[in-house]
Amino acid sequence: MVVERTDPNPSAFIYSLRSVGYSFETAVADIIDNSISAGATKIKIFFQNTDTANPVFAIIDNGTGMDSKQLKEAMRLGSTNPLEQRNATDLGRFGLGMKTASFSICKRLTVISSVKDQKSGACWDLDEIATNNSWDLDILSKTQIKETPFEEFLPKDGTAIVWEKIDRLIDFSAKDFAKEFNVAISSLEKHLSITFHRYIAGEPGLKKISIFINEHQIEAFDPFNTKNPATQILETDEINIDGSKIVITPYILPHHSKTQTDEYERYAGEGGYLANQGFYVYRNKRLIVKGSWFRLAAPGNLTKLARVRIDIPNTMDEAWNIDVKKSTATPPIIIRDRLKSTIEKIMGKSARTYTARGARLHDSSAVQMWEQVIAEGKVSYKINPSHPLVSSIMEKLDPAGEAAFCALLDMIAKCFPTELLFSDYGTKPQDVVQNDIDLDALVEVAKLMIADWIKNGGMSRTDALRALEHIVPFNKHISYLTERLTNDNK
Numbered sequence: 001m002v003v004e005r006t007d008p009n010p011s012a013f014i015y016s017l018r019s020v021g022y023s024f025e026t027a028v029a030d031i032i033d034n035s036i037s038a039g040a041t042k043i044k045i046f047f048q049n050t051d052t053a054n055p056v057f058a059i060i061d062n063g064t065g066m067d068s069k070q071l072k073e074a075m076r077l078g079s080t081n082p083l084e085q086r087n088a089t090d091l092g093r094f095g096l097g098m099k100t101a102s103f104s105i106c107k108r109l110t111v112i113s114s115v116k117d118q119k120s121g122a123c124w125d126l127d128e129i130a131t132n133n134s135w136d137l138d139i140l141s142k143t144q145i146k147e148t149p150f151e152e153f154l155p156k157d158g159t160a161i162v163w164e165k166i167d168r169l170i171d172f173s174a175k176d177f178a179k180e181f182n183v184a185i186s187s188l189e190k191h192l193s194i195t196f197h198r199y200i201a202g203e204p205g206l207k208k209i210s211i212f213i214n215e216h217q218i219e220a221f222d223p224f225n226t227k228n229p230a231t232q233i234l235e236t237d238e239i240n241i242d243g244s245k246i247v248i249t250p251y252i253l254p255h256h257s258k259t260q261t262d263e264y265e266r267y268a269g270e271g272g273y274l275a276n277q278g279f280y281v282y283r284n285k286r287l288i289v290k291g292s293w294f295r296l297a298a299p300g301n302l303t304k305l306a307r308v309r310i311d312i313p314n315t316m317d318e319a320w321n322i323d324v325k326k327s328t329a330t331p332p333i334i335i336r337d338r339l340k341s342t343i344e345k346i347m348g349k350s351a352r353t354y355t356a357r358g359a360r361l362h363d364s365s366a367v368q369m370w371e372q373v374i375a376e377g378k379v380s381y382k383i384n385p386s387h388p389l390v391s392s393i394m395e396k397l398d399p400a401g402e403a404a405f406c407a408l409l410d411m412i413a414k415c416f417p418t419e420l421l422f423s424d425y426g427t428k429p430q431d432v433v434q435n436d437i438d439l440d441a442l443v444e445v446a447k448l449m450i451a452d453w454i455k456n457g458g459m460s461r462t463d464a465l466r467a468l469e470h471i472v473p474f475n476k477h478i479s480y481l482t483e484r485l486t487n488d489n490k
């Protein structure tokens, strides 16, 4: 066998490297991972010249920093072997993130780092690599370090990652760069506030961090709304595989009625509750995947308030298929059954929470069609917006349709002929009766709802039938319905 050394062609290779698939948000998060692994407590993000085609962006931390030798090694692509055992708190794995994340956004990456006020600096410029067709790292002189943008913010111990020649952050053909940049920064803030929320909040056992964007401090966004006492925490499940522990904690978020003004919408997340239900996978307490049932269940109305935290250690990276960007993970086959049974448990509980809402009229265990509202000593009635029949219609409407439908329900309630009812009741009470329900029509509606729960809520047929037992008016005709639905299904 003849062996011929065939190095990658640098100029061709850098363009593939740039297309790993980072977004601006995931790229910055990957850089912040390094800061956290280096023990930083303060991470500051700066940018300037955003109204020009030459913006500059920097992420500066007060971690341990790197000396010149460590910095040179850190700049290398594949600086560490992914198979190497990592410190239990390390957020890295592949020895690539700093470079691939940066190159996804910019063509010039400068890193300056300081240990006990001794500064070192190095720079990769993709244009130079392409021109020279060689991975020649620029080592910065003292003067060059001083000239690096935002150098003055580098602490005595810490690291600054500086991005110049930014060409993949915004659409530079747009008219207003600054506006585009602001949109990017605002979605960055959202992403960081949830990705690192446990670090920002200073969860016990973690070093609390603060992240600033141009001196504005980012607040933690806890997707489980644990501050609200109405959030239900179900029993945790622990799985041990070869000495690695996975902890599964299911949460059911508070119903609309148990939240303050704006709180319900705030915790809905982008795309609403329906889109954000599911597992939230945290690797070393840092969020990797949010709101996915991993195809073990379909997102549905009955589980829309359910979010399940899964904590995994960094020793399971291979088993969970963690990618370089730290933005995807897949549960190993061996735990899929456990996750399925977690979902089943939640479905039961969530269905009860969902169907038990608004049951304020007479039977406290059933969801009513009408709600009694007592405000300022006055009693009125409205159609229960959480009744599954109502909410399943609302979910199928676009925002304008939903608003119109809500207005209609409100109108029906407000125009209810109360006085006429009173007067009829006063004069001929025996003639005032509630219309009989057409049982054939009820069976048809029940069938539609069951089909919806099975398809969109991932419920079993048995659970769906059981849910009907708690919903007015189905609960009043449950034996008839069960018989008809069973016969019709044969």
Ligand SMILES: Nc1ncnc2c1ncn2[C@@H]1O[C@H](COP(=O)(O)OP(=O)(O)OP(=O)(O)O)[C@@H](O)[C@H]1O
Binding pocket: 030, 034, 035, 038, 061, 063, 064, 065, 066, 073, 074, 075, 079, 080, 091, 092, 093, 094, 095, 096, 097, 098, 099, 158, 159, 324
């Ligand atoms: N802010 C920082 N402070 C101190 N050291 C850092 C910092 N950023 C990077 N490093 C060093 O550079 C190395 C390479 O970082 P890089 O992000 O490329 O890979 P990684 O973190 O090891 O793995 P991954 O590819 O999974 O992110 C790190 O392992 C770390 O030793």
Ligand SMILES: [Mg+2]
Binding pocket: 030, 033, 034, 091, 092, 093, 096, 097, 098
């Ligand atoms: Mg890294």
